[in-house]
Amino acid sequence: NAGVTQTPKFQVLKTGQSMTLQCAQDMNHEYMSWYRQDPGMGLRLIHYSVGAGITDQGEVPNGYNVSRSTTEDFPLRLLSAAPSQTSVYFCASSIGQGRPPLHFGNGTRLTVT
Amino acid sequence: AQTVTQSQPEMSVQEAETVTLSCTYDTSENNYYLFWYKQPPSRQMILVIRQEAYKQQNATENRFSVNFQKAAKSFSLKISDSQLGDTAMYFCALKNNAGNMLTFGGGTRLMVKP
Numbered sequence: 001n002a003g004v005t006q007t008p009k010f011q012v013l014k015t016g017q018s019m020t021l022q023c024a025q026d027m028n029h030e031y032m033s034w035y036r037q038d039p040g041m042g043l044r045l046i047h048y049s050v051g052a053g054i055t056d057q058g059e060v061p062n063g064y065n066v067s068r069s070t071t072e073d074f075p076l077r078l079l080s081a082a083p084s085q086t087s088v089y090f091c092a093s094s095i096g097q098g099r100p101p102l103h104f105g106n107g108t109r110l111t112v113t
Numbered sequence: 114a115q116t117v118t119q120s121q122p123e124m125s126v127q128e129a130e131t132v133t134l135s136c137t138y139d140t141s142e143n144n145y146y147l148f149w150y151k152q153p154p155s156r157q158m159i160l161v162i163r164q165e166a167y168k169q170q171n172a173t174e175n176r177f178s179v180n181f182q183k184a185a186k187s188f189s190l191k192i193s194d195s196q197l198g199d200t201a202m203y204f205c206a207l208k209n210n211a212g213n214m215l216t217f218g219g220g221t222r223l224m225v226k227p
Contacts, residue, residue, distance in 0.1 A: 031213065042217030050213065058114065058214060111177075
């Protein structure tokens with residue numbers, strides 16, 4: 001059972017480039033989410049989804065897009081990367097809306113130069 | 114809005130001793146969950162312990178226990194018999210029962226010294 005799988009583990013982008021961070025879970029979880037982790041600020045919610053076809057904004061959504069076409073996958077897109085998006089990104093899932101705990105992926109370290 | 118505050122950016126403890134990490138929070142809800150997550154250098158987020166707000170009894174998981182003071186909105190983590198493997202960042206987190214957002218504190222970096 002793989003749990004929550006994030007790819008890639010590391011990525012370096014130049015300002016203005018686009019990329020997609022991949023997240024997949026094999027636990028049939030309804031709820032999936034993306035967080036970014038910055039020093040001294042803990043993790044902050046970017047976007048979340050309570051099921052296929054449903055997404056919503058979290059605390060820091062600007063500069064990011066998401067979609068949820070299947071239950072298993074929840075990709076995070078950066079359309080035009082900025083240095084302020086340098087961070088560690090975590091995908092997390094749980095069995096259903098309002099149902100903790102969250103299961104986390106191992107994170108993607110993104111650097112934008 | 115809900116907030117979580119961890120006032121101790123860094124702490125250290127000698128191996129085999131006990132250490133307490135502090136966390137305070139604010140929420141207007143009455144039903145919520147509180148969590149402590151551990152993040153070792155591997156970057157993995159590991160759930161250490163959870164507490165439902167409606168439960169008066171403090172949660173315990175082996176060497177980890179919490180002191181949950183609902184009226185004071187305080188949720189501290191006690192680690193007994195500290196081990197070198199406990200060295201990590203520790204995050205306190207809050208989730209309202211009806212919402213979808215898990216709000217994290219800024220973290221406490223714990224170093225266990227041999």
